[in-house]
Amino acid sequence: xxxxxxxxxxxRQLEKWLAGRTIREARVLDARVLGARGGxxxxxxxxxxxxxxxxxxxxxxxxxSIERRGKWLHxxxxxxxxxxxxxxxxxWVLRRADDPDERFEKLRxxxxxxxxxRYVDARVFGRVLVTNEAPAACxxxxxxxxxxxxxxKALGARLAGRRRSVKEALMDQTVLAGIGNIHAQxxxxxxxxxxxxxxxxxxASDLRRLAAGIRKTIALGLAxxxxxxxxxxxxxxxxxxxxxxxxxVYGRAGSRCPRCRRETLQRxxxxxxxxxxxxxCQR
DNA sequence: AACGGAACCTGAAAGC
DNA sequence: TGCTTTCAGGTTCCGT
Numbered sequence: 001x002x003x004x005x006x007x008x009x010x011x012r013q014l015e016k017w018l019a020g021r022t023i024r025e026a027r028v029l030d031a032r033v034l035g036a037r038g039g040x041x042x043x044x045x046x047x048x049x050x051x052x053x054x055x056x057x058x059x060x061x062x063x064x065s066i067e068r069r070g071k072w073l074h075x076x077x078x079x080x081x082x083x084x085x086x087x088x089x090x091x092w093v094l095r096r097a098d099d100p101d102e103r104f105e106k107l108r109x110x111x112x113x114x115x116x117x118r119y120v121d122a123r124v125f126g127r128v129l130v131t132n133e134a135p136a137a138c139x140x141x142x143x144x145x146x147x148x149x150x151x152x153k154a155l156g157a158r159l160a161g162r163r164r165s166v167k168e169a170l171m172d173q174t175v176l177a178g179i180g181n182i183h184a185q186x187x188x189x190x191x192x193x194x195x196x197x198x199x200x201x202x203x204a205s206d207l208r209r210l211a212a213g214i215r216k217t218i219a220l221g222l223a224x225x226x227x228x229x230x231x232x233x234x235x236x237x238x239x240x241x242x243x244x245x246x247x248x249v250y251g252r253a254g255s256r257c258p259r260c261r262r263e264t265l266q267r268x269x270x271x272x273x274x275x276x277x278x279x280x281c282q283r
Numbered sequence: 284a285a286c287g288g289a290a291c292c293t294g295a296a297a298g299c
Numbered sequence: 300t301g302c303t304t305t306c307a308g309g310t311t312c313c314g315t
Contacts, residue, residue, distance in 0.1 A: 002309090032292095071309075088308040089293085104293095123292045125309060137310075164286075173310085181308070272288070273308080 002071060002086040004146060004178030005221030009229050010092055011068040014075070014117070017094050018063040021111040023077075026058035033106040033119065033128045048130040057130050058082075058109065070141045070177025074134070083135055087125025093118050141177035145214055146222075150176070152207040155214075159199040159207075166202065166210075167195035168271045179214065181273050182250045183221065187213035189249045189259075194282045195275045196268075220246070249276040257281055 002010070028034060028051035035049070048054040062078040075082035084090075093102065097114040107128050108118040119128055129135060142158055143150065158176060162169045169175050170184040179187070188195045190213035193206055202210065224246055245251050248258050253267035257278040265276050 085309080087292095087310080122294065123308080125292070162285095168286095171309090271286090274306090 003180035003183050004218055005225050007068055007071050007073060007086060008146065008222060009225035011066050011073055013229060014092055015066045017117050019065055022062045023058050023109050023111060025110045026055045027108050028054050030106040032124050054130040069144050069147060070173055072138045080132055083129045083131060083138055085127045087121060089123045090121040090126030093120055140174050142175045144177040145218055150211050150214055152211045155211045156207045159202065162199035164199060165196050165270055166193060166199040167275055169199035182247060183217045185250050185275055186217040186247055189277060189282060190216055192281055195277050252276055
């Protein structure tokens with residue numbers, strides 16, 4: 001599940017593959033990825049919404065740079081913009097122009113050197129929006145811990161006045177950009193904070209530990225992703241990776257708490273999502 | 284304004 | 300074995 005670290009890895013890959021190059025041809029294999037409904041970027045105004053319009057808008061464009069904010073990727077073209085979200089199962093892969101279609105391939109960008117940069121997404125929660133203005137969801141993002149930095153003071157300001165649980169607040173992209181279900185759980189465990197506590201009731205010490213926990217879990221995710229993407233292999237996400245689960249509590253309900261080694265990690269549901277936590281270590 | 288929950292979509296895993 | 304159910308995830312949308 002792509003959260004900030006995986007999206008940042010995707011950004012670096014796209015930069016390597018596309019920056020400075022010209023899109024010779026674009027092809028849309030599944031029009032739903034352009035769509036304004038269902039997935040990310042709902043109210044997306046004047047965009048190239050049909051496969052033909054999108055392909056025409058992309059063809060011949062030079063890619064200046066690839067930016068990221070939260071879980072959104074932003075391809076800056078010579079004329080125009082692309083805002084892309086990986087949703088749940090989206091990924092970008094590099095192929096050669098004459099390679100066969102990928103399973104679940106949705107869109108491709110072909111450049112010089114027979115390069116074929118492809119967007120693949122089984123569940124189609126992701127989007128590739130060819131548009132001249134950022135979608136509302138992207139404009140409304142809170143600060144990005146990696147881009148903007150995050151300290152206790154800034155975190156406190158973002159959580160002030162939020163009466164919902166701190167776990168749900170962390171996952172709200174308008175509060176902070178880039179944190180999803182995994183890193184919210186990990187950060188709260190590292191900080192020793194009960195995920196059910198009200199977001200506006202954390203004291204200065206809580207905020208310090210939570211800001212540090214967020215920075216730490218993102219840094220580790222980034223280091224892990226860098227390792228995985230350093231070769232020429234494709235991005236792999238945790239659940240499809242055969243190597244061990246690298247997280248402290250995510251996906252570990254029922255096993256022993258790695259900190260106190262006494263309590264069994266519990267699973268609870270918040271806002272329809274599961275949270276794993278230790279009732280002894282997280283208060 | 285803020286919250287809860289369904290909907291979107293489909294593969295994988297668990298249950299029968 | 301094969302069918303059915305449940306779960307997972309990020310976001311939008313709708314109703315309260």
